[in-house]
Amino acid sequence: MTHEVRFQPEFRARLLDFEFATLEREQHSVFALSPALALVYFNPAYCGFAASNHGEAVLTKFPVGASLLDAVSGELRPFYEQRLATVRATHTAWHHDYECSSPDTFRAFRQSVYPLANGLGFVLINSLKVEAPMQTRGLEAHAPLDERYLQQTGLFTQCSNCRRTRRNDGSEQWDWVPRYVSERPGNTSHSICLPCRDYYWR
Ligand SMILES: [Zn+2]
Numbered sequence: 001m002t003h004e005v006r007f008q009p010e011f012r013a014r015l016l017d018f019e020f021a022t023l024e025r026e027q028h029s030v031f032a033l034s035p036a037l038a039l040v041y042f043n044p045a046y047c048g049f050a051a052s053n054h055g056e057a058v059l060t061k062f063p064v065g066a067s068l069l070d071a072v073s074g075e076l077r078p079f080y081e082q083r084l085a086t087v088r089a090t091h092t093a094w095h096h097d098y099e100c101s102s103p104d105t106f107r108a109f110r111q112s113v114y115p116l117a118n119g120l121g122f123v124l125i126n127s128l129k130v131e132a133p134m135q136t137r138g139l140e141a142h143a144p145l146d147e148r149y150l151q152q153t154g155l156f157t158q159c160s161n162c163r164r165t166r167r168n169d170g171s172e173q174w175d176w177v178p179r180y181v182s183e184r185p186g187n188t189s190h191s192i193c194l195p196c197r198d199y200y201w202r
Helices: 009-014 020-025 044-052 056-061 074-090 178-182 194-200
Strands: 029-033 039-042 094-099 105-115 122-133 156-159 188-191
Touching: 009 039, 029 044, 074 094, 074 105, 074 122, 094 194, 156 178
Parallel strands: 156 188
Antiparallel strands: 029 039, 029 122, 094 105, 105 122
């Protein structure tokens, strides 16, 4: 990714609370939002993590100028909107956790959301909290059986946090299906499973 498309030039002028060089040097993934919640900055570590985790498609799909709310699962939009409004109104940083695992590696992150002075947006720093082989999580790896997971809508439903896939029997059973993570079917929709909703998003 070239230097020019990692950030909007006006972002630097809004950045009264941080040194731009600090964000650039930060080893954790950093991105920033405009007051209207558009993505206005990605630091080099963010782009490096995306590139090493097959996330370049994410950067292509949600580049500088795209809305954060389009990049998060629909069910999480009200949550983010509400929390970011509180961060802005109280001018108080907000810290919360989320998962972003690959088929072989479990990862949990702490996301710190900092309001910029004068309501000029937000800086979000994503620090790695836990990284461990997925097998240590004790999750049974299920085979990609379309007859078990393809919903009547013609879509697979994957939890955007833990990346488990929901069964199509109407139950709340979500299975770890590594193949659907490594080679995500094009007809996949994202949702949030109940444990993730309870633990991470309330
Ligand atoms: Zn989940």
